[in-house]
Amino acid sequence: MTVLLSPASNHPEVLEFNDFVANHRYGTLMQAPAWAHVKNTWTADYVILRDETGHITAGMQILSINNPVGGALLYANRGPVMDLYDVKLFEQLLEEAKQVAQARNGFLLRMDPAVAYDPVLVADLRKLDLVVKSTEVEDKHAFTNPPLTMILHFNNRSFEEILAGFSSRFRGKLNKSYRGGLTTRFVSAADPQIGDAYDTFYDLYKVTGERQGFGIRPKDYYARILEGFKDCAYIVITQSAEGQPLASTLLVNYGEKSMYLFAASGNEMRNLNPSVQLNIECVKFALEQGKTHYDMGGLWSFDMEDGLYRFKRDICSEAGAREYLGELDLVFDKEKYAQFIS
Template identity: 25%
Template sequence: MLTLTSPPPATRSAAALDLDMLTTAEHLAFLRGRRARTDAGPGQVSFLQTPAWARVKQGWLAESLGWRDERGLVVGAALVLYRRLPHLRRSFAYLPEGPVIDWSDPALAGRWLAPLLEWLRGAGAFAVRMGPPLAYRHWTAATLKAATGPGRRIGDVLPDLVDPLGAAVADRLRDAGWRRCAAEDGGDAQPRLVFEVPLAGRRREDLWAGLNQEWRRNVRKAAKSGVVCGATGPEDLPVFHELLGVTERRDGFRLGRSLAYFQRQYEALNAEEPDRMRLYTARHEGRVLAAHTMVRAADGSRIWYQTGASADLGREVRPSNGLQWRMLCDAHELGASVYDMRGIPDTLDPADRAHGLLRWKLGTGGRAVEMSGEWELPLDGALDGVVNRTLLRAMHGFLARR
């Protein structure tokens, strides 16, 4: 059933907010306190918008920006990454899963985005891409399971919920000249379709009941077989990365992330806030059979299962199911509202190789969510249309290779 809720009323001023640079301390203080603010507005606080993420992304320049109200208080923040194309003085600006602002403000373009665009032009950016951290459409696991069939895709299925704010923001961005990234642009750099398990207001018993019969059987099988699941430390990142290579070859994908990348991520996120990122392993008879990474939002509202890896051997003792159940329970204990299992394919065709990942995540009883996606806007009026399109194509090629 399609359900709509009313967007918030248009009551705020269109006057642009002040924008300036934030210190790391100011940026973190805003993100950490946002969950408790009653006037913060909707939207996620992604780990990709923390100051530490700038230290993970080698080859990009970065700065923290903040919107201030008339009292000088920080009411919005952004981590902006800049990538300079070879032999050019112009940069491409990217705000992954951000900025963190009040997206429900009807004066979004003039009050929030106008000062951002002015800043980016002054910084020498020829174009900007951002990813509003807003949900657009939701499908329950039951809905997608019932719709599974040859040639079917998630987009073919009537959603259980359409978020009017996601639709309203899309209209406001189009009216302001933004363009949603499409396949010819290299697609979204971050997943548009994700899978979430709601945690707020649920007991552990409710989470267990939400698993389908196969999942419950597999979690029990892991425990009965003596699989030991739990958080470990950075010393196990090499075995995680080795298993990731095994997983990539088995499942036919390629992340292209080095061991040094994950070591840098672990160090940077945990240096900014202890226990921000965890590595979990499932061990059986002394051997690591699966290893998954978990990341916590700066405000604690969301926890992500970021990257998973498993061995070809020992799959009969179901280490990944046991490991995910442990991570799900830990996320619940940490007080997160949502356990985010990140990207899923859009295929509902059981014959498609990629459908196995979706089927596995559906077993948790969560929901598939289509995010608002990433949007781009050319910035440099001094460049003619042909030159700007050429620069954007070059940047899209880089992002696609990444």
């Protein structure tokens, strides 16, 4: 067992934990130590369990921040990383996490692991000293993170085989983008040109937010993702034949997974389907990089009236729809917790 309180990012056990997360079936970039660089106003601590041979079997990065109710909110974003079906191991992890809560004066540890919903597992977790929010919550916006996602699993298929699996209507949209002269380029976070590419992404993201009616974070927030994941992050830009940027994203290839973050697009030439080409080029790139699947990120509904869901469904198919099991709250101060959730 190891509890690391605010360790340096190059601490040997933090580096080992990063490798564990990157290669674990339930690991995501939100549990990567680099995510602590993104959430730079939070304090990062780590709880790690090992087997008798010294190999990590379970762990979580816990971010904490002071909350107006008094004390600190502790959050394991998409954690813990482990086999949650091993409930006894999970209980051990929670017991060790109490050291972090004590050190940070925490009133709550919130967890939302990247584990698919399973009613049997949820029932087992409800037997523990946890407040569990799951599929019974109708308003999905009540969750800290979207509880739904869409994932394209490659399943050892070639790019050509994946293309063949798309509907003829979708392939027609893709072909139209190429016939219209659109091209897509990838700029690595380590590339000297990343600054200009990032400006393009952010400008398009602002346009998207204005068009769709959502706010976006300050510019330095997304820049920290590029800094933290410098060896595996990219700005992807789809542009017209004349070089006008039309769509963009921030792509992170972490471990075996490729994750599409923050879809951005302008208002021009939308009839040429730049976002379709951008995503399919990202899929092709992920395959070339040896990734196992393409994660298109969170959703608040699987409603066909939701255009974002329909777009992601065209790429991932119905088989790519996943609902996570929900939120697991370990409460240390019931009075403050009641204020927090009210």
